[in-house]
Amino acid sequence: MRQKLRNAELRLGLLVVLITTSGYLLVQLADKPKLPSDLWLFLGVVIALYGAAHFAVRRLAPNANPVLLPLAAFLNGIGFVVISRLDRDLARNQAAWTAAGVAAFIITLALVRRIRTLERYRYTFLFIGIIAVLLPLVPKLGKEINGARLWVGIGPLNFQPGEAAKVLLVIFFAAYLVDKRELLASGTRKFGRLILPDPKHLGPLLLVWGISILIMVRQKDLGSALLFFTVFSTMLYIATDRVSYLVIGGVLFIGGATIAYQLFDHVQTRVSTWIDPWPVADGKGFQIVQSMFAFGTGGLSGTGLGLGNPQQIPNAATDFVFSAVGEELGLIGAVAVLSAILLLVGSSFNIAIKTPRPFSKLFAGGLATILGVQSFIIIAGTTRVIPLTGITLPFVSYGGSSLVANFVILALLMRISDDTARAAAEQPSRTAHALPQ
Amino acid sequence: MPQLLSPLLADAVPEAVLTILKFGFLALVYLFLWQVVRVVMLELRPASVGGRSKNSPPVVKRTKNRAARIRIIEPSAHSGETFTVGQEITIGRGGACTVVIANDEFASTIHARIFPSNEDVLVEDLGSRNGTLVNGTAIQGIVALSHGDQVQFGQTVVEVIR
Numbered sequence: 001m002r003q004k005l006r007n008a009e010l011r012l013g014l015l016v017v018l019i020t021t022s023g024y025l026l027v028q029l030a031d032k033p034k035l036p037s038d039l040w041l042f043l044g045v046v047i048a049l050y051g052a053a054h055f056a057v058r059r060l061a062p063n064a065n066p067v068l069l070p071l072a073a074f075l076n077g078i079g080f081v082v083i084s085r086l087d088r089d090l091a092r093n094q095a096a097w098t099a100a101g102v103a104a105f106i107i108t109l110a111l112v113r114r115i116r117t118l119e120r121y122r123y124t125f126l127f128i129g130i131i132a133v134l135l136p137l138v139p140k141l142g143k144e145i146n147g148a149r150l151w152v153g154i155g156p157l158n159f160q161p162g163e164a165a166k167v168l169l170v171i172f173f174a175a176y177l178v179d180k181r182e183l184l185a186s187g188t189r190k191f192g193r194l195i196l197p198d199p200k201h202l203g204p205l206l207l208v209w210g211i212s213i214l215i216m217v218r219q220k221d222l223g224s225a226l227l228f229f230t231v232f233s234t235m236l237y238i239a240t241d242r243v244s245y246l247v248i249g250g251v252l253f254i255g256g257a258t259i260a261y262q263l264f265d266h267v268q269t270r271v272s273t274w275i276d277p278w279p280v281a282d283g284k285g286f287q288i289v290q291s292m293f294a295f296g297t298g299g300l301s302g303t304g305l306g307l308g309n310p311q312q313i314p315n316a317a318t319d320f321v322f323s324a325v326g327e328e329l330g331l332i333g334a335v336a337v338l339s340a341i342l343l344l345v346g347s348s349f350n351i352a353i354k355t356p357r358p359f360s361k362l363f364a365g366g367l368a369t370i371l372g373v374q375s376f377i378i379i380a381g382t383t384r385v386i387p388l389t390g391i392t393l394p395f396v397s398y399g400g401s402s403l404v405a406n407f408v409i410l411a412l413l414m415r416i417s418d419d420t421a422r423a424a425a426e427q428p429s430r431t432a433h434a435l436p437q
Numbered sequence: 438m439p440q441l442l443s444p445l446l447a448d449a450v451p452e453a454v455l456t457i458l459k460f461g462f463l464a465l466v467y468l469f470l471w472q473v474v475r476v477v478m479l480e481l482r483p484a485s486v487g488g489r490s491k492n493s494p495p496v497v498k499r500t501k502n503r504a505a506r507i508r509i510i511e512p513s514a515h516s517g518e519t520f521t522v523g524q525e526i527t528i529g530r531g532g533a534c535t536v537v538i539a540n541d542e543f544a545s546t547i548h549a550r551i552f553p554s555n556e557d558v559l560v561e562d563l564g565s566r567n568g569t570l571v572n573g574t575a576i577q578g579i580v581a582l583s584h585g586d587q588v589q590f591g592q593t594v595v596e597v598i599r
Contacts, residue, residue: 008476015469022465026458033450065480067473074469116547119533120564178533179546304459329463336466343473350481359533423525 002421005066006058012070013050020046020077023305027085030306045095046077049102056106057414060113063421064414065351071344072395072410076101076403078337079396082324083317085306090317090398097400101407108411115412115419119359122175129168132161133211137218148390149219162215162224163405166231166370167412173232174362176204177239181358185240197244205245208232209252216260222267223391227373229253234369239362274387287314291382294320294327295334302330317398319390323382337396338379344394345372348413355420364416367409505558507551510587511594512541519598525552527563528590543567544591551582558582558597567591 021043028036036042050073057064076098084091112118118125136142136150143151143158151158177184184201208229216225233249236242260267269284277285277292290313297308310316310324317324326334348368352361371394378397381388392402505522509515515538520526526535531546538544545565552559561579562569569576570589582588584599 008479012469012472012476015465015472019462019465019469022462026455026462029450029458030455033448067476067480070469071473074466078466116533119531120547179531181532301459301463304455305462307455329459332463333466336463336470339470340473343470343477347477347480357533 002062005064006054006062009057009066009069010054012067013054013073016070016073016077017043017046017050019074020081023078023081024084026304027081027306030304049098053102053105056109060106060109061414061418063425064418065347067347068344068410068414068417071340071347072406074340075337075344075395078325079321079393079398081305082310082321082328082396083398085328086311086317086324093400094398094403097403100400101403104404105407105411108408109415112412112415115360115363115416116357118171118363119175119178122172125168126172129165129172130211132165132168133215135161148221150215150221150224160399160401162219162221163401166224166227167367167405167408169228170231170235170366170370171363173235174359174366177235177362178358180204181239184236184245185242197242202248205232205236205248205252209256213256213259216256217263220264220266221390222260222270223374223377223389225256226253226377226389227370227391229256230373231366231369234373235362235366238365270387270389274384277384287320288382288384288388290314291320291323292384294323295383298327298330298334300331302326302328302333304328315390318392319378319388319397320382321393321397322379325396341371341375341394345375351413351417351420355416356423357419360416360419364413367413370409371406505553505582506598507536507588507595508598509593509595512592515593522551522553522558525550528593528595529563529565538590538593541591541593544593548590549588551588558599560588565590 021039024042025036025039028034028039050069053069053073057069080091080094080098083094135152138152141152141154142149143153145151145158150160150162152161180201184197212225212229215221215228229249229252233245233253236245236249261271273280273285273288277288279285281289294308294310294313297303302308305328308324308327310320310327313320313323322334322337325337329336345368348364348371352364352368355361355364374391374394377386377389378391378393380386381390392399394406395403506519507522507526508520509518520536527547527550528534528536528538528544529546529548530537530539530541530544532539534547538548543566545563545567547563548565549560549562549569552561559579559581560569560571560576562576571580571582572587573589582597584597586597588595588597
């Protein structure tokens, strides 16, 4: 059984290697009719990276879900091809970060042998997580890049501690909610069909709301603020099965968004360019208009890799990577990326559903929500479904901290699914035989 | 494929060739997604083997291979409550445990686990603050239990029934 799972993972991985390498080749062929000199090196690196991750899973989590790693590798590969087409320097960095991400993936699998070890250090994780959120605000250490103060620079290296914080805080939320869910689920006030929890149990929700507001106001990072708050509200809902938390969360969100709209110019700009970017197409609306041109140029099947002009979109490698995919691979390619994300998030939720342990369930649910909400925020932003809030598209966008954090999330999800499958297998086989039919 | 093309190539790859390659690439992407979906479907179908929760309660067949049970002796408020060691059970104050002893201030969040292994029932302390005692002696590592043993977590005492 476990052999079968891992062989499927290997087979899918070979396809990913083929896709990534031929994508890389196509970008070069669009430029000149010669095989790129580094094609074999590239192929070797892709095989080495996937092979390292795959054989680590064989050793460390042999019963884990077989599609998560190939899907992440696919998204990562497509992202890399598009980035290599936009900017060679960025591509070199991204390759290094991917290697760092795979290393983080293997280290996570090796260190976290049992998911419940994490449950025990909940307050340590909360502490480190809050420090990580606040770190960019420390004078001298924190840096402001592109108007958002969410970077920490040590020497030549810049990173976003908020990416690590989101994983750490989800561990804490999950452990906390498992303990308190009975209290939180018991309602005391009724308004019609809505049962409201006792106000004193609203503390954690308000705390997270406060943290989100702080991120938004002090670091001007709308995307992360939205992500934190949505993920926590969703986990609260998963833990308690009370719709009232979604309603309260929604009200708090609308309140926070209204305040942000009143206070900040850049929020007002985002909303006005969302409603109608055309009057300011050369100014503030330039980015979103270019994004729409990209999708329009791409049409059904795209211009072909290396044949469009996605470099005209500002931040095409990070926030707008999906638009670049839409231009060069068209609707068909964009839908493929979307499907891969859907399969990744869906499989992650399936891991949450399958595991019998409440902590693992909430933790996996939280991690799946991170991936899903983050993808939604940025894809919907670039396609003008919602106002734009900058955040990375998991595994696809350029960005070191984000890539490493996503690989850690991947490792944790695979650890949970391995735990579940192992627990089921450890059950003495006599029970399986004793079952009717 | 590139080798086949190279004699044809002048200073640029013909547009038609690039178009064919583009569709070939997209086809490859969808082949991958289709394969993923197939694996996911296979994963979902035998889920009945892995998703045992439905079957768990009646799994304890009252035949000769009777699963062991533990019965709470102290505190008296919960005295007589019985839990089946059909699969691993965890004891502690945390809500995630199988046996939640939230009011026992001397127990840890995840205090200990009791689990069957072949014909034995084993207990392991999971790094609790006050330790786990079997018949009054603190245990180290994993200890096998027999009928009538009394196991203490914090101030909670259970008796093993086999």
